[in-house]
Amino acid sequence: MQDTITAVINPADEECAYLEGSRLDTLKNYYQSGALRVKAATQIGANTASIIGDAVRKSLLYGSITCPGGNMYPCRRYAACLRDLTYFLRYATYAMLAADVSILDERVLNGLRETYLSLGVPIEPTIQAVQAMKEVVTERVGAEAGQEMGIYLDHIVAGLS
Numbered sequence: 068m069q070d071t072i073t074a075v076i077n078p079a080d081e082e083c084a085y086l087e088g089s090r091l092d093t094l095k096n097y098y099q100s101g102a103l104r105v106k107a108a109t110q111i112g113a114n115t116a117s118i119i120g121d122a123v124r125k126s127l128l129y130g131s132i133t134c135p136g137g138n139m140y141p142c143r144r145y146a147a148c149l150r151d152l153t154y155f156l157r158y159a160t161y162a163m164l165a166a167d168v169s170i171l172d173e174r175v176l177n178g179l180r181e182t183y184l185s186l187g188v189p190i191e192p193t194i195q196a197v198q199a200m201k202e203v204v205t206e207r208v209g210a211e212a213g214q215e216m217g218i219y220l221d222h223i224v225a226g227l228s
Contacts (some may be wrong), residue, residue: 070165071097097197100215107212108160112205118151126199127192138189152196156204159219168222176226183227194224204222 069077075090086094111118127148130143132139155175162170183190201220205213 107208110208111160121203122200126195162219
């Protein structure tokens with residue numbers, strides 16, 4: 068796991084170079100968006116349960132997946148789905164704060180698709196739930212912060228696809 072600051076400074080240090088040009092621009096952009104990212108993370112953390120609940124209602128709750136015989140039935144499977152969505156949201160928030168998708172690759176996506184396939188977890192409904200989560204987060208934190216967070220939720224979708 069590496070944040071933007073480390074990702075910029077470490078290569079410069081290895082080259083014994085001062086930060087210039089695009090490296091400074093990267094840090095400038097990171098710092099300028101910092102307050103927005105922290106505010107979004109605060110709102111997401113304070114509203115995690117309702118964000119997950121709304122995302123499930125938008126994407127999964129009224130489909131066959133929650134009926135007897137569906138992959139979110141019985142309650143144990145439903146709880147596992149909520150747990151995984153919470154996990155995705157938490158790590159996407161970490162990645163947003165660090166401005167680094169590699170956190171998701173290392174901590175969430177590495178082997179996830181294969182694990183889900185081996186367990187019979189349906190990928191398409193999972194993707195729909197993450198996309199619904201993106202919509203709900205945007206509604207909660209506003210368009211600009213939602214767009215920033217969307218980068219990381221989209222990365223999860225791409226990793227599952």
